Amino acid sequence: MKKKTHLKLIVRTTIISTLLFFTFSCTDSEVVYTNEIPQEIIASLEKAGFATEEGLREFRDGYLVETDIYLTRDQIEVLVPNEEGHPTTEQYRTNNLVSGFRTIRVFMDPDFGNFMQNAFDDALARYNALNLRLTFVRTLNQNNSDISIEAFFENSITLGFSAGSPSGGNPARNIGLNTLYYSDVAARPDAATTIAHEIGHAVGFRHTDFMNRAFSCGVVELNNDEGDAGVGANHIPNTPVGPEAGSWMLACSNNTNRPFTNADQIALIDTYAGLVINGNTFVCSGNNTFTLTHVPQGGTVTWQVTPANILNQNTGNGTTAVLTPASNLVSTEATLTFSVVINGVTFNSTKDIWVGKPDVGPDAQFSNDPYGSTGYFCSSHYGNTYSFPDAFEISSHQYRLKNLSGTVLYTSSIRTGRSGTATYTPPAGWYIFQARATNACGTSQWIGTEVEYVDCSIGGGGGDGGEEGEL
Ligand SMILES: [Zn+2]
Structure with a gap:
């Protein structure tokens, strides 16, 4: 107990020095939390790719996972993947994202004062500067909001939470901020960053460094001594200086204002580009x-x-x-x-x-295909089909038949699409079959080829499916 008392002193000292984590999960008090969690919950969370060694505790009707992701028991069960979809532990983003081009209406509890309201506007502006397919707007109507940021007071180490990740293509709705830390009086420098962080969870981002929480949280070990807890309030010495050093999705906050880093911007654009x-x-x-x-x-x-x-x-x-x-x-x-x-x-x-116009120039081909591959038309009945090879550019077309002298015997009406049936059936013999096609740019030249019309009833070909037979 003495040790714990000492730890709490350190915690308070840390609060005063404003070097706050999202939670003080680096202390061994968090280990006590974890031990109270049912094993099946821990197993499900691990299957869903969450770290459970620390930062896990009971909260309201569910659990806070990885320090600030609030999940009910039902939500945890839904997150457990099936056999095929085994997640990689600690993805940068979840498999569940917000779908489509969306205006996300975000409600900010009016109980927050001007400082926090301004931080809220700042957080939304950071997202909107990226011109993502998600546009974040403030709404004063909580009932009509997609994300609702509510104030709560809890005399605990919890700074805030987000209700998990998106489901059904919608963002996780509820975000809570503890007014013990986030208020006009506290005026914490990381207020906008924390709001952006929790919104990040709501739209599917995970902690970038949870499996290496030392990156943002300091040394993490079971039974940390108080010395480690003290170090944990600062970035660990000799932490590699990388592009993620100030990421908005670090597991722990050092209570500085951290606009999106270059890498954060890339992650957001890669996930939600609206180009x-x-x-x-x-x-x-x-x-x-x-x-x-x-x-x-x-x-x-x-x-x-x-x-x-x-x-x-x-x-x-x-x-x-x-x-x-x-x-x-x-x-x-x-x-x-x-x-x-x-x-x-x-x-x-x-x-x-x-x-340009449809490509039915000298190199283009169209096919006549009465039986699938024979390449001739039947003169004794209908069912002679033809098509242009490329559907992309053709909105309508026409065909005509000429004799070998060049006299036009028949011209069809303008037909929709790129294929049709040659309903005009001349006597058996050789003809010139021509077609032309139209798109938004105009109508092509006539293009054609010599085709043979045969009496299929004699040859046994039978466009109506009759038996093939030798004479
Ligand atoms: Zn978080």
């Missing part, structure tokens, strides 16, 4: 404008189109690309790629485009 190219699929004659959206602040943007030489300009800088076909003869599929470089890391966003 989208706006513009038409078709690049027809004239100027065709494409715009990249959701570019993170500080990102450098370039773009290029492949293959080269199909446009007047195939590369450029900035979030807008104006594309013009090199000539009216260009007719090809292409790829527009915007590249955003931020903190030395490149993020690409691509869009398939079609330049």
